[in-house]
Amino acid sequence: MAITLSALLAAPALKLQRVGTSPVTDVPVQWVAVTELEDPQPFLSGGEVVLTTGLRQKSATSQRNFVKRVHASGALAVGFGTGLSHEKVPSAFLDQADELGLPVFRVPYETPFIAIGKIVADSLSEEHYARLENLLKGHQVLASALLGGGGLPQLLRELAALLRTDVVLSQYGTRLFATGSGAEQDREWHRVPVATGLKDRCTLAIAEPYERDAIVAYAQSLISVELSNQARRRASERAVVGQLLQDVVRGTIAGTDAAARLGSAGIDTVRRQCVVIADVATGQRRALRTLPLPGKHDDVVTAILDDRLVIAVPESDGESLSREISEYLHGAGFTAKVGFGGGYAQPSGLRWSYFEARESLTRGQAVNRPDRLSLTSLLMASEDVPLADLASEALDPVAAFDERHGAELMLTLEKYLALNGSVAAVADVLQLHRNTVRYRLQQIVDLTGYDPSITADRVHLYLALNVRGLR
Incomplete structure (x- = not known):
């Protein structure tokens, strides 16, 4: 940490002497500025210790004006070098400083100003090095968390530990992961965007207060890369499963061959399965290829077929999942409708459920229940009928x-x-x-x-x- 004003004044090698009545604080010194200008204010940024010999301060008025300008700049204190133009700190200078609450210390002739600057610079360098060292350690911790099998959840837990606060990652308006209680109400949050190349409103929220840290930028990069990789994998898997379902729906494969291939994709046709289809506006369909499902449904089998999102789930989950997907899509800004079919076993049953779900979409509701298949849908189940x-x-x-x-x-x-x-x-x-x-x-x-x-x-x-x- 940078040296504080009180620690600087206590450094025995400098032989600095406090004068006046203004209190000395433990605020870190940001820099040392040496000046003989009558008005140094334009060259000060605040937080400095200002050193001067008072060379141009010949009158009480000029001394008072100098102190006022230094105080207005936000300086922490003034060090007055004696033994050159002044044998002691002028009384007008000191009175004005006491009036404003600006600490003043005397710098003896044998103490060069550069010695004071060196101590402050060394402390700032040590602080900077310590921050870099901690940053590199933080990089290693986050990268290990992500690549060590824990994935994004472990990375975000480690980030929260490094920042000593809670974090929330959201995508498409839905929370993907949260540390702590995850309750966002009644708390102040600092939100930073995460670039994924998608129009997904991905945001990392960090609970206030927390110390701004460069580790956040690194975490943003890791999260961005991981979410982009997940999106590519999701698109690839949905394309492959979509081709399989297309073959089943068209009757290209059937029976035990279809059951085996569906089983390898994660669809157990021995159990009664229900097909859920989500459709969105034409201009939004591209997003369905990579769209993540709400967290607890992230492991269900999904596919893209005829530019629609198709999900195969056990019969008991069909209607509840349809409602959750509908709410999720509308919350994410999609113009969507969701339909689901009945629950049937075997590949032929999955095919039947698909056509029921697709026909239910024609009702145009947010969530559409299955009904008896129309003659049209039955005919469309056969690729032989043009x-x-x-x-x-x-x-x-x-x-x-x-x-x-x-x-x-x-x-x-x-x-x-x-x-x-x-x-x-x-x-x-x-x-x-x-x-x-x-x-x-x-x-x-x-x-x-x-x-x-x-x-x-x-x-x-x-x-x-x-x-x-x-x-």
Whole structure:
């Protein structure tokens, strides 16, 4: 630690003598400034001991002004060198210092100013070296904690011990880890951002009071690297499991082969499994590849399939996990909806649960419960049925016409099919004349070649609309 003013005055080799009545404190001396300027204030930053021989202080007024300016700069004390221009500390100088509470000490002729500066500089060097030594030890402690198997939790525990306070790491608005009680209310926190390359609002919060320490910057770097590595691993694992689930869903693999491969991925199909699907706005889907789940669910099997986050969990956890994921995503700023399927055993059951979960998303609620699978979903379970092509062939001309003319033909068709082909009901819902509805239906016939008033064509258009909604 830097030498204090009282310790400096007590150094026997310097033979310094306190004069005046101002009290001496144990505040560390930041530097020694030697000056003979009448106004040294512009060159002082506070915390110094100012040394002078009073060479230019010929009058009582100049002496008082010098003391006032030194005091205004925040200096700790003034050392007055005697034996040159003054045999003793001038009374006006001393009176002004006592009035302001600025300590004054006499520096005898035989004590060079440089000797005082050297003692202060040596103490500052020792303090700086000690800080560097402690910083290097702290670096080793944090790196060992992270690489020694304890991961981020152990690193943060060690950081809290080094800072002698609590820390909280948050990502996507959710707490990943906290030391102590972790209660953030009724406490002051210093928050520092952690860069991960993601729009995840990752923050390290440190409970006040704590001594600002360079170890925090090193901890930020380690946390950043570890979270980035975790994100890359998560994206890779989700891509691999997503490919496996895609093969199961499409029926490319089945039976014992599918069960074995799912088991190696951590999905036990002997037990009844439930599929949970989380979907977000198109512009946010990229984040699902690396998004961490809330802490207690970090070990569940996750995948990316059709740009959606897919989670396989035991049947009993399906609904509760869906609600937690929904709250988590909305809290993290995502526009999200979550659907889950029923619980079934065997790979075929997992496939069935997936289609139930995907169809439940069409209801558009924050959390969507499973229901009976529609004919559309059952047909889509088979890759042999080209429903996507059917939907494009039937409805793309209608969608293109709507985009060019704002004709709302697609909306009219949806209402017509939903209202069992009643022109009157459609006109009432859309607040149109019945002839306008009939005109729009004829436009659909002209564009697609399918007549919604004919049962076979109506089924075709109904399937196309539903496939369009599921994609």
